[in-house]
Amino acid sequence: MTTAKRDTYTPETLLSVAVQVFNDRGYDGTSMEHLSKAAGISKSSIYHHVSGKEELLRRAVSRALDGLFAILDEEGACAGRAVDRLEHVVRRMVEVLIAELPYVTLLLRVRGNTATERWALERRRDFDHRVAELLKAAAADGDVRGDVEVRLATRLVFGMINSIVEWYRPESRGASGPEVADAVARLVFAGLRQA
Amino acid sequence: MTTAKRDTYTPETLLSVAVQVFNDRGYDGTSMEHLSKAAGISKSSIYHHVSGKEELLRRAVSRALDGLFAILDEEGACAGRAVDRLEHVVRRMVEVLIAELPYVTLLLRVRGNTATERWALERRRDFDHRVAELLKAAAADGDVRGDVEVRLATRLVFGMINSIVEWYRPESRGASGPEVADAVARLVFAGLRQA
Missing domain, CATH: 1.10.10.60 (Homeodomain-like)
Incomplete structure (x- = not known):
């Protein structure tokens, strides 16, 4: 009872x-x-x-999306070479994902059965597109390798970042948000192999 | 009807x-x-x-797991420096994932509600552990960077690879298995940034 x-x-x-x-x-x-x-x-x-559960969903995914889009207005995402702006965005995506873990988790599970879900998917695609554009600009500058296709690279990098929701548990006192962000940035931009 | x-x-x-x-x-x-x-x-x-649906599940996830474990017996995974063996394993994991896409997709969604699911999770953990051991050996050789913790790096690399099941569609005539495997190996080992 x-x-x-x-x-x-x-x-x-x-x-x-x-x-x-x-x-x-x-x-x-x-x-x-x-x-x-x-x-x-x-x-x-x-x-x-x-007004009901759809309004709760809209508020929840808005919180995740607003956090992600705000990154694109930060100084580090707006000034400097495209490759450095991209690295800033990747690092901050990880930090926002961890800071807003339940909200981003929900956003990543949205499937598109309601108008709110379709709207959220649309905004996610828009965000992904903005990041892909940065990667394209960095490739045009000759600052990122040319032998990995931009769309494929974007998907793989997002795949790595988004997978964090599957295992990151804030209560387990493992790596902090900035520590995971550093690890992702090192892997994505410099790779595992010692130069 | x-x-x-x-x-x-x-x-x-x-x-x-x-x-x-x-x-x-x-x-x-x-x-x-x-x-x-x-x-x-x-x-x-x-x-x-x-005998029933659990036998079908067991056969299906066995097919995925057998494909993954077979990689560890390949020459490229057994001979040479740990970092090169690791790169071979990463590349082949992507190829097996794409060749056995529905089976690996199912394996990655297993949650542990039945004995067969718990057995599959156990074997997955065993495989992940074998790959983490290779990464640890490569770090001990000084061939991979020391500033990303082994467990964290393993999770992020698995996250990137496993995310492929979310978007890869064999019928869409995009990148082939070996092309995606190349992209992953380049990103993971050398990173995006042009040296």
Whole structure:
């Protein structure tokens, strides 16, 4: 039996509960009932904060996407040679992914069954495209190797970065966000082999 | 209405149908009914070939695991400096992943709810460990950079390789297995930045 708790949520704190439930059960598999149970408040209390689960999804993936897009406006992403701007973006992507882990995890699992999911996929593609453009510019400058095709390289680098959500656990006191970011930047830009 | 087709399956051809259904619906979400429908033969015909869906899972993930473990016995993985053996293994992992795409996809999605799944996870961990040991040996030789921790590097490299199942589509006539393998080996060992 669950004891209803007094509703002390704000839309933001409710969001952090919802994201965890979405990640555990999948967005499609989550009902308002599940959210109400996890939050310990009634469904009508949830409706007091948000219009429904799709609004929670939109807020959650927006938080991830806003974090990622903000990187592109940072000075390190705007000034200097393309290859250095690209390295800044790669490093910061890892840091944002780790800082906003549950939100980025949810974003990466979005499949496109609802309008909000399709909108999120569209924004993800837009972000990927902006990063691919940086890589293309760095190749045009002759600063990155020419023997790996830009689209393929972009996919592989995103694959490495996004895979972090599969194993990174903040509570396990392993590497910090900046440490993982350093490791990714070293691997991607300089490679494993000792020169 | 489905018309039952004459059962011309062997355990191997039945397996390729089953793997596709497992990948589409998830192993947990697949019933013998789904398999019977997809194969176009009766459930009792399926039981003529295999003892049930868990045997199909075991055969499928065995095919992926056997392909991966066979790499470790190849000459390129056994002779020479550790860093070169590691590069051989990384390249061949990508080729095996692409050659056995549906089987490796299924292997990477195994979650551990049944004895067969737990056995598959155990063998995956064993394989990952063997690759990490190679990386450790290459680091001890001074052939790979010392400023990326071995466990972290192994996870990131596996993350890049395993992410290929998310986007690689053999029918789209993009890069071939060996081309993707080259790209991964270049990125992982030499990095993007032009020396």
